[in-house]
Amino acid sequence: MLHSFLNLLFPRTCTSCHQPLQLNEALICTDCRFELPKTDSHIHPDEKIINRFAGKVLLKHVFSYLKFVKGGRTQQLMHALKYKGKQEVGLLLGQWYGAELKQLGFDKEFDLLIPIPLHKSRLKSRGYNQAACFAQGLATGLEIAMSEDTLVRNHQTVTQIHKSRYERFENMQGVFELKDVSFVRDKHLVLVDDTLTTGATIEACALALLEANPASISVITAAVAY
Numbered sequence: 001m002l003h004s005f006l007n008l009l010f011p012r013t014c015t016s017c018h019q020p021l022q023l024n025e026a027l028i029c030t031d032c033r034f035e036l037p038k039t040d041s042h043i044h045p046d047e048k049i050i051n052r053f054a055g056k057v058l059l060k061h062v063f064s065y066l067k068f069v070k071g072g073r074t075q076q077l078m079h080a081l082k083y084k085g086k087q088e089v090g091l092l093l094g095q096w097y098g099a100e101l102k103q104l105g106f107d108k109e110f111d112l113l114i115p116i117p118l119h120k121s122r123l124k125s126r127g128y129n130q131a132a133c134f135a136q137g138l139a140t141g142l143e144i145a146m147s148e149d150t151l152v153r154n155h156q157t158v159t160q161i162h163k164s165r166y167e168r169f170e171n172m173q174g175v176f177e178l179k180d181v182s183f184v185r186d187k188h189l190v191l192v193d194d195t196l197t198t199g200a201t202i203e204a205c206a207l208a209l210l211e212a213n214p215a216s217i218s219v220i221t222a223a224v225a226y
């Protein structure tokens with residue numbers, strides 16, 4: 001009774017399907033949770049994901065948690081995370097995926113999670129880095145460290161969509177800077193982002209990290225657009 005009354009005043013709805021949440025549910029309803037379109041790319045390596053970096057930068061693992069389909073559950077979640085201030089969505093998805101990865105022993109393959117940084121002006125206008133929210137959740141689930149100040153973004157890039165591969169590469173030169181070389185040397189690093197599209201931004205970050213001679217670089221994203 002009280003629950004339905006409170007729900008009338010302050011409707012709590014699922015971030016994904018927008019149906020009312022039960023008392024024991026938070027952010028994402030049980031139906032959506034069990035029907036999340038997982039890629040399982042950490043179990044069956046997915047060439048459509050891995051090939052975005054083939055011949056560009058050597059990565060140990062490339063995992064994406066969810067498939068991004070237009071109008072689907074993942075799009076709703078990523079939109080809420082990126083544009084509606086729902087930082088908790090990133091944390092929750094990161095915790096879920098981190099726990100799955102830890103169960104399979106991946107915590108032993110990684111030392112440090114590094115979210116793709118935002119430029120400080122973008123960080124100021126949005127108030128948070130959505131990739132860092134997902135990375136924070138992964139850090140909790142995997143029980144490994146994360147660092148937000150190792151890699152910084154020096155300038156904001158213009159949209160990449162209409163650029164050729166070479167133009168995109170040029171556009172990315174010098175955008176990312178490694179602040180602490182000795183901190184990442186010989187470590188197994190994981191670059192973390194919200195949605196994997198062309199991979200050009202992640203590639204530029206990986207190239208910046210390589211200058212410090214890490215033991216390896218992997219990539220984990222919350223979603224992947226095919």
Ligand SMILES: [Zn+2]
Nearest residue numbers: 014017029032
């Ligand atoms: Zn739902």
